[in-house]
Every structure is written in structure tokens, then in C-alpha cells.
Amino acid sequence: MFAPVYLDWNATTPLDPLVRAAMLPWLDSRFGNASSRHEYGRQARSAIDEARARVAAAVGAHATEVIFTSCGSEANNLFIKGAAALMKPGLLAISAIEHPCVREPAKQLRRGGWALREIAVDAAGRIAGDDWKAVLDARPTLVSVMLANNETGVLQDIAALADDAKTAGAWFHSDAVQALGKIPVDFRTLGVHAMTLSAHKIGGPLGAGALVIDKRIELAPLIAGGGQERGLRSGTENVAAIVGFGVACERATARLEDEARRLAGLRDRLEAGLVASGMRIFSVEAPRLPNTTFFAADGFDGETLVAKLDRAGFACASGSACSSANPEPSHTLLAMGVERDVARGAVRVSLGRDTSMADVEGFLAAFERLTNELNKLTAMAVQS
Ligand code: PLP
Numbered sequence: 197m198f199a200p201v202y203l204d205w206n207a208t209t210p211l212d213p214l215v216r217a218a219m220l221p222w223l224d225s226r227f228g229n230a231s232s233r234h235e236y237g238r239q240a241r242s243a244i245d246e247a248r249a250r251v252a253a254a255v256g257a258h259a260t261e262v263i264f265t266s267c268g269s270e271a272n273n274l275f276i277k278g279a280a281a282l283m284k285p286g287l288l289a290i291s292a293i294e295h296p297c298v299r300e301p302a303k304q305l306r307r308g309g310w311a312l313r314e315i316a317v318d319a320a321g322r323i324a325g326d327d328w329k330a331v332l333d334a335r336p337t338l339v340s341v342m343l344a345n346n347e348t349g350v351l352q353d354i355a356a357l358a359d360d361a362k363t364a365g366a367w368f369h370s371d372a373v374q375a376l377g378k379i380p381v382d383f384r385t386l387g388v389h390a391m392t393l394s395a396h397k398i399g400g401p402l403g404a405g406a407l408v409i410d411k412r413i414e415l416a417p418l419i420a421g422g423g424q425e426r427g428l429r430s431g432t433e434n435v436a437a438i439v440g441f442g443v444a445c446e447r448a449t450a451r452l453e454d455e456a457r458r459l460a461g462l463r464d465r466l467e468a469g470l471v472a473s474g475m476r477i478f479s480v481e482a483p484r485l486p487n488t489t490f491f492a493a494d495g496f497d498g499e500t501l502v503a504k505l506d507r508a509g510f511a512c513a514s515g516s517a518c519s520s521a522n523p524e525p526s527h528t529l530l531a532m533g534v535e536r537d538v539a540r541g542a543v544r545v546s547l548g549r550d551t552s553m554a555d556v557e558g559f560l561a562a563f564e565r566l567t568n569e570l571n572k573l574t575a576m577a578v579q580s
Contacts (some may be wrong), residue, residue, distance in 0.1 A: 199553045203512040204205040205376060205548030206346050206488060207398075211440070212399030212549075219401065222436035230433050231422060240435045247442025251393065254445035255372075263407045265427045268373040268394030269297035270418070271407035272340075274428065275369045275390045276301040278415030279338055285309040286337030286401050289366075291352070292531035293317055298340050298371055306402055314343065314531075320482040321350035321532050325358065331477075336366045342376040343386070347377035347515060347528045347544055348479040349488030351379065358387040366415060373397055373405075377448030378456065378485045388412050393445075399549065400444030404437035437532055442554065459547050460486035460558050466545060467491075469560035473567060476538070478529065487548060490529075492541035496570065508562040513544040 202210070222243065228236030228242050240369040245259070252259040261430050267272045276298065280288070305310040313334065314328035323341065324451045330340075339361045343354050354370050361368040371391045374382050377398035383391060390413060395404035407428075409415070421430030467477050469487055492498065499512030505512055515526040525539035545559070 200509045200511045203545045206546035215440045215443045219436045219440040220447045245439045250442035254449045263403045267405040269403045271392040272297045273301045281416035287311045287495040288338045289313045289331045289336040291315045293528040321348045321407045321479045326529045338528045339366045342371040348490045349485035350479045353481045353487045395441035398448040401437045401440040404441040496541040498542045
């Protein structure tokens with residue numbers, strides 16, 4: 197199979213070979229329902245317990261604080277809907293740049309009588325201090341702000357925001373899906389009540405996520421049944437995926453520092469090349485993930501560029517992969533005040549453990565060739 201250079205690591209990642217090796221027995225000879233009271237069940241239970249300890253250790257949490265889910269989207273839904281279900285309707289505040297799996301459940305709560313407020317971001321994509329103060333004055337009950345944005349890579353000062361929210365009496369949740377494995381993520385240092393993780397963004401399998409949650413917070417489950425995961429997520433556990441998630445967490449955090457430095461070097465070279473081609477890089481003023489570049493140029497269409505890059509052998513994204521069926525420009529860029537025409541040209545390149553300098557140089561050469569071609573076509577169309 198023709199394999200384009202993969203530059204879309206924020207969308208998903210290939211399975212880490214050691215993760216695969218740890219999972220394989222659980223897709224083959226080892227099996228068991230972790231609730232069964234026999235040897236097969238006990239072995240499955242102990243594999244899950246081991247994975248839970250690994251996930252907890254990766255984020256400085258206690259194993260009892262980790263609730264396994266099927267994905268990050270489910271964990272975000274579990275916190276927002278599960279917390280709201282046990283409260284009387286109040287004010288839910290989310291940042292204006294959240295992933296759809298926070299925005300959509302938030303809209304569902306609004307239909308159920310909750311007030312919903314989006315916290316504004318500044319031109320760099322960071323929470324706007326004045327709007328945050330106004331939100332706190334409005335006495336929110338629940339707040340959700342992502343640690344790292346999937347499109348721009350912008351990091352928020354979650355520890356400070358969580359501290360403010362707690363003082364105001366709110367429960368604070370953070371979606372840490374894009375941060376895990378790219379920057380240090382520590383549940384206690386962040387000081388949040390709950391945070392969301394996902395396995396497939398860090399070399400783990402699809403089909404596993406987690407909500408890390410302070411045990412004092414009560415939630416209503418989205419899926420009721422046999423009472424697995426402390427009654428918060430019924431359903432027979434996906435042992436292979438959970439085992440893979442545990443090993444992926446261990447691997448991603450063990451090599452984090454060196455890998456972050458290496459990726460930042462590649463990212464800087466990529467951005468220098470893009471700027472030389474006249475591209476505008478979003479959020480350079482803000483602290484960002486080391487692997488993510490979101491850029492655009494006036495007059496280009498992001499979807500067209502991504503399709504042409506794909507044909508040239510480079511897989512990247514226009515806006516967020518999860519919303520690429522949606523022709524609307526990135527809501528993150530619009531929230532940052534970027535003009536619609538510029539936002540329509542946005543392309544995201546996200547790097548990962550297999551990305552090399554040769555990949556970056558190859559991408560830049562292909563990109564320059566393609567944009568020159570497009571410029572020539574535009575010039576011809578104007579003349580004719
Ligand atoms: N949150 C963020 C910031 C994401 O980027 C994604 C996936 O792209 C998710 C949540 C959803 O995670 P999952 O794909 O595991 O449902």
C-alpha cells in the first residue's frame with residue numbers, strides 16, 4: 197500500500213509496537229470477564245488493575261480515581277452530563293474553543309434548562325482574563341476548559357483557572373486528551389476535579405479512554421447496568437484496549453521530555469519554512485504543544501490544500517479531523533477573531549514519534565510546489 201507521510205498525529209496515532217505486544221495475548225489465548233469469579237475472570241481483573249495503576253501513575257493520580265471509558269468523547273460526556281444530572285440546573289461555562297464532544301453535551305444541558313456560557317479567548321487562543329472574571333461573577337456550577345487545543349495546540353493555565361473556579365464554588369473539568377504524552381500532565385498540580393484522557397492519541401488503541409475524577413465528586417452514569425467502574429460505567433471491560441492504554445501511558449510519559457524537545461525542533465523548522473512561503477502561523481504568541489502547527493494564507497482553501505498534499509504523499513488535516521465533515525471554518529479560529537476567509541484556508545500539521553526531519557523537509561518542498569501551482573492557476577484565471 198502507498199503510505200503517505202503521516203502528519204496528523206493529533207487525529208490519531210499508530211499503535212506503539214510494545215503496546216501491541218502487550219495487547220495481543222488478550223486478543224488471543226488470554227480472555228475473561230473481569231467480573232467472573234474464576235481464574236479467567238481474576239486474570240482479566242488483575243490486568244485491568246495493572247493498567248489502571250499505569251494510567252494513574254502517568255498523571256499523578258490514585259488508581260481509584262481512574263474510570264475507564266470507551267474513548268475521550270465518552271469521558272467528557274460522562275463528566276458534563278453525569279455531574280449535571282445530580283444537580284439542579286445552574287450555569288455551565290465552557291471555553292469557546294472546546295472539542296465538539298464537550299460543546300455538544302453542553303448544548304444538550306441547555307435544552308434541559310441549564311444556562312450555557314462560552315468563555316471567550318483572546319487573539320492567541322488563550323482564555324480572555326476579563327471574560328473569565330465576568331464568568332466567575334455569574335457563579336457557574338460547572339466549568340470545562342481544555343488543557344491543550346487540538347487545532348492550535350494552545351495550552352491554558354488550568355491550575356490558575358481551576359483555583360479560581362473552586363473559590364467560586366464550581367466543579368472544574370479539563371479535557372487533557374491532546375496534552376497527555378506531549379507535555380507533563382499532573383492531576384494534583386492542575387488541581388482539577390476531573391480530567392479526560394484518550395488512548396489512541398498516545399500510541400494506544402482506539403476504544404479506550406478515561407475520566408480521572410476526584411472521588412468526592414458524585415456523577416450519574418451514562419450507562420447503567422452491571423456496575424463496573426465504580427458504578428460509573430457499566431459494561432464488560434475491553435481488557436485488551438485497557439491493557440494497551442496502560443502500556444501506552446507508561447511509554448508516552450517515560451520518553452516525554454526528549455521527545456518533546458525533538459518535536460519542538462522539527463516544528464520550529466517546519467514553521468520557519470512556512471513563514472518563508474508567506475504562511476501565517478496561528479497562536480505563536482501563546483504557549484503551545486511542541487508537535488502542532490496550525491497555519492493559513494489568504495486566498496487558499498484548506499480543504500483543497502489538504503487534498504493536494506494527500507495526493508503528493510503527505511497526510512495532514514484542515515481544521516480538526518473530528519469535524520472535517522463540517523464545511524464551516526474552524527470554530528477555534530473564529531473564536532480567536534480570525535477572519536472567515538483566512539480561517540477557511542487553515543491547515544493543521546501535527547507531528548509524532550515517527551516524524552523525521554526528512555519528512556518535514558519533504559513536506560515543505562511539496563507545499564511550496566503546490567502553492568506555486570495554485571498561485572499560477574489563480575493568476576491565469578484572473579487574466580482570462
Ligand atoms: N478532546 C480533544 C481535545 C480531542 O482532540 C479529541 C479527539 O480528537 C477528543 C476529545 C475525543 O477523543 P476520542 O477520539 O477518544 O473520543
